[in-house]
Amino acid sequence: MPKELINANPVLHGKKERRARSESTNIDEYAEEPIDQQEIFDVRDIKDPEHPYSLEELNVVSEGSIEVNGEMNYVRITFTPTVEHCSMATIIGLCLRVKLMRSLPSRYKIDIRLAPGSHATEDAVNKQLNDKERVAAALENPNLAEMVAECLAPTFA
Amino acid sequence: MSEIDLVEANLALKEIHKLEGHTDRVWSLAWNPATGDDGHPATLASCSGDKTVRIWQQGPSGSWDCTAVLEDTHNRTVRSCAWSPCGKLLATASFDATTAIWQQVGLDFECVATLEGHENEVKSVAWNPSGTLLATCSRDKSVWIWEMQPGNEFECIAVLQGHTQDVKMVQWHPHLDVLVSVSYDNSIRVWIEDIDIDDWSSVQTLSKTSCGHSSTVWALSFSSGGDRMVTSSDDLTMKIWDTTKNPSEVSGDGNGSWFHLCTISGYHDRPIFSVNWSRNGIIASGAADDAICLFHEQKNDLVHGPSYRLLLKVKAHDMDVNSVQWNPKDPNILASASDDGSIKLWQLTGLP
Numbered sequence: 234m235p236k237e238l239i240n241a242n243p244v245l246h247g248k249k250e251r252r253a254r255s256e257s258t259n260i261d262e263y264a265e266e267p268i269d270q271q272e273i274f275d276v277r278d279i280k281d282p283e284h285p286y287s288l289e290e291l292n293v294v295s296e297g298s299i300e301v302n303g304e305m306n307y308v309r310i311t312f313t314p315t316v317e318h319c320s321m322a323t324i325i326g327l328c329l330r331v332k333l334m335r336s337l338p339s340r341y342k343i344d345i346r347l348a349p350g351s352h353a354t355e356d357a358v359n360k361q362l363n364d365k366e367r368v369a370a371a372l373e374n375p376n377l378a379e380m381v382a383e384c385l386a387p388t389f390a
Numbered sequence: 391m392s393e394i395d396l397v398e399a400n401l402a403l404k405e406i407h408k409l410e411g412h413t414d415r416v417w418s419l420a421w422n423p424a425t426g427d428d429g430h431p432a433t434l435a436s437c438s439g440d441k442t443v444r445i446w447q448q449g450p451s452g453s454w455d456c457t458a459v460l461e462d463t464h465n466r467t468v469r470s471c472a473w474s475p476c477g478k479l480l481a482t483a484s485f486d487a488t489t490a491i492w493q494q495v496g497l498d499f500e501c502v503a504t505l506e507g508h509e510n511e512v513k514s515v516a517w518n519p520s521g522t523l524l525a526t527c528s529r530d531k532s533v534w535i536w537e538m539q540p541g542n543e544f545e546c547i548a549v550l551q552g553h554t555q556d557v558k559m560v561q562w563h564p565h566l567d568v569l570v571s572v573s574y575d576n577s578i579r580v581w582i583e584d585i586d587i588d589d590w591s592s593v594q595t596l597s598k599t600s601c602g603h604s605s606t607v608w609a610l611s612f613s614s615g616g617d618r619m620v621t622s623s624d625d626l627t628m629k630i631w632d633t634t635k636n637p638s639e640v641s642g643d644g645n646g647s648w649f650h651l652c653t654i655s656g657y658h659d660r661p662i663f664s665v666n667w668s669r670n671g672i673i674a675s676g677a678a679d680d681a682i683c684l685f686h687e688q689k690n691d692l693v694h695g696p697s698y699r700l701l702l703k704v705k706a707h708d709m710d711v712n713s714v715q716w717n718p719k720d721p722n723i724l725a726s727a728s729d730d731g732s733i734k735l736w737q738l739t740g741l742p
Contacts, residue, residue, distance in 0.1 A: 342678070
């Protein structure tokens with residue numbers, strides 16, 4: 234963790250109300266469960282790497298920034314770092330990817346991108362986040378893996 | 391094969407075996423070039439995110455079995471594997487920054503050398519045609535050339551700098567000591583040994599300005615004659631290059647000897663991780679859209695120059711296809727490896 238915070242005074246936003254999850258009444262465990270935007274919006278509970286707030290509270294992700302296509306099997310997330318030179322952008326992107334990789338069926342293709350114009354090195358960050366070899370290597374790095382685990386912890390609560 | 395009119399052919403790619411055993415994504419495959427004929431059962435090596443290498447062999451009944459698991463040497467993902475031309479040594483490149491050399495002893499494989507030097511993840515390893523040189527490349531942006539010495543010693547004879555980002559793959563020309571590297575920096579570099587200064591240098595860079603790729607170049611493969619090369623990219627295209635001229639015989643006037651022939655696009659809608667040219671001229675591609683495509687040159691378009699047509703596209707795996715490799719002995723057999731952890735063997739049928 235850097236000694237000096239990159240964004241010392243982030244603007245906070247409210248949390249959206251959580252929809253109560255209906256208990257599954259489906260007896261056929263092999264039936265395909267449809268996945269909706271709301272469900273994938275669990276990524277909002279990911280903790281920001283440098284603040285004790287969630288990505289939703291910092292407005293890094295919102296429901297509108299998530300595109301789900303169940304027929305074409307893809308999920309696309311655009312996220313907006315709190316400041317446009319935020320060096321934490323790659324970590325946030327990595328957290329989003331790992332959360333989706335672990336919660337979605339494996340047939341889903343996942344694209345993670347910065348909101349256009351939201352970051353000084355947007356193209357470089359996007360390229361890195363969508364290079365699966367780099368992502369695989371990053372997740373084998375104990376320090377990075379630990380950071381990701383810490384940020385994802387609240388999503389399992 | 392190139393003489394046959396494939397337009398009339400009723401081609402199909404039929405799954406004949408599924409090899410399971412890896413517990414993580416399978417990154418890469420390599421057929422042992424010295425197997426697959428009299429008395430030498432066909433042998434395939436695979437490497438994986440599960441940190442192991444598996445050796446698969448065809449039994450007398452035609453079934454495929456895992457005959458060896460090479461483990462406890464690499465402590466991170468094994469990204470790439472390559473057999474020496476004689477088939478006696480297997481090189482494996484790992485995210486743990488090392489390249490291991492394995493020798494078969496009976497049914498077992500023994501690690502006889504570990505090549506250290508790269509700063510971080512080694513992504514690809516390749517033997518030259520004579521089996522005396524080995525090339526490796528890494529996220530550290532460099533390409534290393536190692537010379538095999540007696541007693542399984544490997545000496546680094548060159549560290550090639552030039553790429554500005556990680557180097558994804560290295561591959562040698564099939565007949566010449568010409569090395570090609572492809573990179574996350576979107577470029578393709580051609581390297582040869584300059585006898586005068588006794589060192590290796592980059593003689594050509596194929597980038598966007600030479601009709602090259604606009605994003606990461608993942609893979610390359612030469613035609614068996616070495617007169618053409620195909621590259622595949624994150625930009626969803628494949629490019630065919632004319633590689634007829636020997637780069638070491640072209641004077642350094644700045645004009646490269648290799649040039650862009652045509653671009654194959656519109657067939658994969660996710661990054662193309664692997665491309666492989668069969669002995670009889672069919673290009674196979676494997677991509678993140680879970681599909682394999684096969685292409686062949688269309689001979690009848692003399693006006694617009696060479697072009698390649700799609701022969702077929704199959705949804706091959708449940709997840710990304712990371713590697714496609716034609717069997718060097720039987721050019722109708724294709725092996726594929728996937729994020730779904732499986733390896734599949736395919737038979738190309740319907741050839742006239």
